[in-house]
Amino acid sequence: MLRLDGFGLFVNDMAKMITFYRDVLGFEIKESIDTEHVYLIKDDTLFLLYGRNSIEALTRSKFNYAKGISGHMEIALYVDTFDDVDLYYQKLLKADFEIVTEPETMPWGQRTFYFADPEGNLIEIGSFNKPFRR
Known part of the structure; x- marks a missing residue:
């Protein structure tokens, strides 16, 4: 049986995204703004921020990223x-x-x-x- 564990966002500017999710929305992010990964349990759900370079290296893949407001999720x-x-x-x-x-x-x-x-x-x-x- 599959269970939803969490979700991740592939991030271009980690410092800006950490600052937003931590300081504006109040997520309890403990990593510093110069990290490549954020791993956070929020309301029993895993929330991840991955640096785009890191996720591409991990998957050995090159991805396309939306510009503007993403209509994918x-x-x-x-x-x-x-x-x-x-x-x-x-x-x-x-x-x-x-x-x-x-x-x-x-x-x-x-x-x-x-x-x-x-x-x-x-x-x-x-x-x-x-x-x-x-």
């Missing part, structure tokens, strides 16, 4: 309240990150918005206005 993050969604939106807006959509309450009851991290990975912050439960 999304990282979904949950907060407990609609107010938290709006607070993160304001924080990211003031910090001049690329906002894709403004917060909106969807017909299925979720309040959500989308933005891009510094390397164009699409991120959603959303809530059903109650604490997260699996």
